[in-house]
Amino acid sequence: MKLEQVVPWGRSLDEYAHMFDLSEAELAAAQILGVGDGPASFNAEMHERGRRVVSVDPIYVFSPPQIRARVEETHDQLVKAASEHHDLFTWRHLRSPRHMGQVRVAAMERFLGDFERGKAEGRYIAAALPSLPFADRSFDLALCSHLLFLYSDQLSDELHLSGVIEMARVAREVRVFPLLGLGNVPSPHLPRLREELPRRGCACEVRKVPYEFQKGGDEMMVVRSSR
Ligand SMILES: C[S@@+](CC[C@H](N)C(=O)[O-])C[C@H]1O[C@@H](n2cnc3c(N)ncnc32)[C@H](O)[C@@H]1O
Numbered sequence: 711m712k713l714e715q716v717v718p719w720g721r722s723l724d725e726y727a728h729m730f731d732l733s734e735a736e737l738a739a740a741q742i743l744g745v746g747d748g749p750a751s752f753n754a755e756m757h758e759r760g761r762r763v764v765s766v767d768p769i770y771v772f773s774p775p776q777i778r779a780r781v782e783e784t785h786d787q788l789v790k791a792a793s794e795h796h797d798l799f800t801w802r803h804l805r806s807p808r809h810m811g812q813v814r815v816a817a818m819e820r821f822l823g824d825f826e827r828g829k830a831e832g833r834y835i836a837a838a839l840p841s842l843p844f845a846d847r848s849f850d851l852a853l854c855s856h857l858l859f860l861y862s863d864q865l866s867d868e869l870h871l872s873g874v875i876e877m878a879r880v881a882r883e884v885r886v887f888p889l890l891g892l893g894n895v896p897s898p899h900l901p902r903l904r905e906e907l908p909r910r911g912c913a914c915e916v917r918k919v920p921y922e923f924q925k926g927g928d929e930m931m932v933v934r935s936s937r
Pocket residue numbers: 716717718719720721722745746747748749750766767768769837838839840854855856857
């Protein structure tokens with residue numbers, strides 16, 4: 711399974727909680743930054759619960775109709791790709807490619823319903839790795855889902871390394887999921903990061919999580935800077 715570029719495709723709070731193995735206590739208390747949140751409904755759903763999450767993504771420069779149009783294009787492309795590569799996925803929570811498309815569009819609708827107000831409140835910020843517009847240790851947790859490692863062919867080794875170091879600068883802990891590339895291929899960037907991050911003052915471990923959609927994709931990377 712191949713994609714030319716990173717596409718906007720959004721997940722829900724429930725999926726974030728499982729992908730990043732977030733406890734209720736973490737969800738209730740941690741200051742959370744979502745990096746590359748795109749059209750995910752995580753921020754909107756947390757806001758509905760009275761919690762403030764800050765999300766960054768380069769697509770936040772676009773208007774809601776422009777984002778909707780881009781997600782709709784992605785929908786057709788990804789539902790077709792998931793049907794053609796059905797065996798690469800674990801169809802449990804998402805029952806079929808069609809159901810996946812419906813769930814992702816529902817997440818986008820929830821995100822779009824919150825986007826303009828959230829942008830005015832500083833909860834959606836147009837920015838991109840490897841440079842985040844925040845002071846050191848502004849957050850307890852930075853979460854990065856379906857960007858690094860997944861797009862191993864599209865994003866360079868340097869962006870992976872500098873991106874994780876940048877997230878570890880602005881947050882006390884960084885969690886990245888998944889660790890597989892498209893087509894469930896182990897990411898070539900993972901061994902390099904595991905070797906290099908400790909040399910840059912970042913402790914790094916791989917942990918199992920209670921979520922698996924890409925078969926074998928049930929691990930996240932957890933990084934903490936000691937500086
Ligand atoms: C597949 S979506 C994942 C959205 C969300 N994290 C989720 O899992 O539901 C990937 C997102 O990464 C964003 N993106 C691409 N390059 C980026 C970068 N350098 N820094 C931050 N986000 C980026 C894209 O705009 C897109 O919205």
